[in-house]
Amino acid sequence: MSKLVIVGTVAFDAIETPFGKTDKILGGAATFIGLAASQFHVNGAIVSVVGGDFPQEDIDMLASKGLNIEGLEVVEDGKTFFWSGKYHNDMNSRDTLVTELNVLENFNPIVPDNYKDSEVVMLGNLHPLVQLGVIEQMTEPKLVVLDTMNFWMDCALPELMQVIAKVDVITINDEEARQLTGEYSLVNAAKKIHTMGPKYVVIKKGEHGALLFHEDEMFYAPALPLAEVFDPTGAGDTFAGGFTGYLAKTGDYSFENMKTAIINGSALASFCVEKFGTERLVGLSRKELHQRLQQFKNLTQFDIELT
Amino acid sequence: MSKLVIVGTVAFDAIETPFGKTDKILGGAATFIGLAASQFHVNGAIVSVVGGDFPQEDIDMLASKGLNIEGLEVVEDGKTFFWSGKYHNDMNSRDTLVTELNVLENFNPIVPDNYKDSEVVMLGNLHPLVQLGVIEQMTEPKLVVLDTMNFWMDCALPELMQVIAKVDVITINDEEARQLTGEYSLVNAAKKIHTMGPKYVVIKKGEHGALLFHEDEMFYAPALPLAEVFDPTGAGDTFAGGFTGYLAKTGDYSFENMKTAIINGSALASFCVEKFGTERLVGLSRKELHQRLQQFKNLTQFDIELT
Numbered sequence: 001m002s003k004l005v006i007v008g009t010v011a012f013d014a015i016e017t018p019f020g021k022t023d024k025i026l027g028g029a030a031t032f033i034g035l036a037a038s039q040f041h042v043n044g045a046i047v048s049v050v051g052g053d054f055p056q057e058d059i060d061m062l063a064s065k066g067l068n069i070e071g072l073e074v075v076e077d078g079k080t081f082f083w084s085g086k087y088h089n090d091m092n093s094r095d096t097l098v099t100e101l102n103v104l105e106n107f108n109p110i111v112p113d114n115y116k117d118s119e120v121v122m123l124g125n126l127h128p129l130v131q132l133g134v135i136e137q138m139t140e141p142k143l144v145v146l147d148t149m150n151f152w153m154d155c156a157l158p159e160l161m162q163v164i165a166k167v168d169v170i171t172i173n174d175e176e177a178r179q180l181t182g183e184y185s186l187v188n189a190a191k192k193i194h195t196m197g198p199k200y201v202v203i204k205k206g207e208h209g210a211l212l213f214h215e216d217e218m219f220y221a222p223a224l225p226l227a228e229v230f231d232p233t234g235a236g237d238t239f240a241g242g243f244t245g246y247l248a249k250t251g252d253y254s255f256e257n258m259k260t261a262i263i264n265g266s267a268l269a270s271f272c273v274e275k276f277g278t279e280r281l282v283g284l285s286r287k288e289l290h291q292r293l294q295q296f297k298n299l300t301q302f303d304i305e306l307t
Numbered sequence: 308m309s310k311l312v313i314v315g316t317v318a319f320d321a322i323e324t325p326f327g328k329t330d331k332i333l334g335g336a337a338t339f340i341g342l343a344a345s346q347f348h349v350n351g352a353i354v355s356v357v358g359g360d361f362p363q364e365d366i367d368m369l370a371s372k373g374l375n376i377e378g379l380e381v382v383e384d385g386k387t388f389f390w391s392g393k394y395h396n397d398m399n400s401r402d403t404l405v406t407e408l409n410v411l412e413n414f415n416p417i418v419p420d421n422y423k424d425s426e427v428v429m430l431g432n433l434h435p436l437v438q439l440g441v442i443e444q445m446t447e448p449k450l451v452v453l454d455t456m457n458f459w460m461d462c463a464l465p466e467l468m469q470v471i472a473k474v475d476v477i478t479i480n481d482e483e484a485r486q487l488t489g490e491y492s493l494v495n496a497a498k499k500i501h502t503m504g505p506k507y508v509v510i511k512k513g514e515h516g517a518l519l520f521h522e523d524e525m526f527y528a529p530a531l532p533l534a535e536v537f538d539p540t541g542a543g544d545t546f547a548g549g550f551t552g553y554l555a556k557t558g559d560y561s562f563e564n565m566k567t568a569i570i571n572g573s574a575l576a577s578f579c580v581e582k583f584g585t586e587r588l589v590g591l592s593r594k595e596l597h598q599r600l601q602q603f604k605n606l607t608q609f610d611i612e613l614t
Contacts, residue, residue, distance in 0.1 A: 090491060184397060187534040208515040211532060220529040220606045225518060227494040259609040293611045299527045300607050302566040304600045 004044035004248040005115050006033045007134045008124020013277060014084040017231050025277040026058050029124035032234035035281040036241025036268045038065035039289055040249035045115040047071035049107045051078040070112040078103035091229045111137040120248040124237060125149050128159035135166055143253045145169040147240045150176045165197040171240050173204045204236055212262055214255045221262045222300060224270040231276045235269045242268035267292040311351040311555040312422050313340045314441045315431020320584060321391040324538050332584040333365050336431030339541035342588040343548025343575045345372035346596055347556035352422040354378035356414045358385040377419040385410035398536045418444040427555040431544060432456050435466035442473055450560045452476040454547050457483045472504040478547050480511045511543055519569055521562045528569045529607055531577040538583045542576045549575035574599040
């Protein structure tokens with residue numbers, strides 16, 4: 001098993017969907033990534049920052065999942081990052097209602113000494129300079145995975161390109177891949193992104209699944225078709241956490257093993273959206289995950305007989 | 308091997324895409340279905356109608372593929388059905404420029420005597436009453452497959468519902484499934500369509516692949532991610548033709564075999580869009596199809612180890 005460093009937000013979210021709304025609940029990219037990765041009992045550390053208003057019980061919950069929280073800075077006189085959003089009826093688009101950076105504004109990530117030699121690094125969505133700051137602290141990373149979003153393309157593109165040049169894998173959604181490359185075809189977009197640095201490109205297509213590109217090879221992981229999507233918040237982070245958690249657990253960074261890692265990420269994401277926030281992930285059992293992996297197998301496997 | 312009856316248009320198309328435009332070329336649902344099914348050397352008959360302006364060489368080409376053309380009526384003093392359309396830059400939407408029904412207006416389909424006992428019937432997109440007229444001529448069909456479109460939901464819904472009640476399989480695209488059922492979730496849409504008649508529901512999602520639903524089982528076939536889609540015309544018909552051609556060839560109408568049939572349909576559709584009209588299908592070799600089936604296998608297959 002390899003060690004895993006996770007950097008990203010630990011936050012409060014307030015969410016409104018057609019099914020209901022929440023007060024401030026636990027959220028943040030590093031939270032979802034960590035909870036997903038913890039399904040594989042990895043030796044993982046969360047590097048993030050919260051304010052004095054952040055409940056000790058949430059910190060304890062993360063620690064109880066086996067996640068190291070030495071790198072989770074608590075700024076006692078600061079407030080935790082807060083995001084509020086409202087999903088439209090089709091659940092594929094949302095409006096951001098509130099974004100309060102708070103303690104995130106001056107966040108200086110510190111990787112705990114014992115995790116500087118981690119093989120796997122998961123850079124959750126954050127300012128590219130913060131992501132760069134984490135890469136620079138790592139002594140011998142074997143697999144650096146980057147998640148990002150269109151916001152940084154719009155307002156910090158040069159810094160984002162610097163990070164992209166340094167990572168092995170990028171996870172990005174389809175519209176963002178098109179924006180980053182100017183290519184409509186995802187095959188061509190992935191080719192362009194390869195030239196920017198990453199040897200592996202994961203394009204997330206929401207309810208349509210995800211594509212993995214490496215050299216001339218492709219892999220297509222479906223999303224599980226669901227009767228209801230209750231709350232999509234954190235699904236992309238959960239996917240990334242399942243992906244990197246599985247890779248850290250197995251220590252095998254081959255294309256073949258990444259296929260299985262993506263299926264694990266997709267399976268975990270399919271749970272995430274069943275309830276508000278982290279609720280479903282926190283209570284998830286290994287047995288439930290195994291059953292869902294079997295569903296993914298049934299969903300996609302077929303025999304070809306070349307008649 | 309089972310006999311296969313194919314009903315649908317045999318037509319002229321004029322197509323404009325971002326890559327170029329054509330004069331009147333060979334098109335029509337039954338044409339694409341027949342060409343796709345002929346890859347499996349099935350004993351298939353086309354039931355359709357053309358005008359005196361239809362080239363004998365196109366009829367000869369269909370016959371040369373092993374398709375029976377006794378049921379292809381030629382109205383000497385009539386004109387062949389003509390459709391013209393223009394695709395937008397993203398290739399996912401198009402404008403219809405011209406629709407001339409011509410001989411299709413009074414089309415009375417006659418299934419050749421020797422094909423009335425066919426096991427498999429493929430009802431290509433046409434007026435629901437024409438589709439019903441074909442079902443009524445069949446003496447012992449084992450699998451009736453229906454393709455339709457939103458046009459008939461808008462202007463002949465009661466007749467369409469009559470056909471839907473009589474078929475075993477429906478193929479329909481995602482937006483049409485939502486329109487027909489009022490359900491946004493495709494899982495829920497498929498459940499509603501089951502109650503209308505079809506035991507098997509295939510929902511086509513274009514570049515995102517296709518879903519097969521049967522009772523509580525699901526199968527997800529990806530579309531092959533392509534660098535360029537040259538001309539999408541006929542892709543849905545080609546998919547349906549590959550699906551029914553494979554089923555007729557094997558005579559096995561189980562859910563498991565339908566998975567393989569859908570992969571064959573998707574593989575053939577991925578060729579169809581590479582050139583204008585029927586060009587790519589007419590020249591397609593078995594070896595090319597086998598290579599592409601292997602690509603689909605590589606694209607989707609993975610190992611799960613329940614760690």
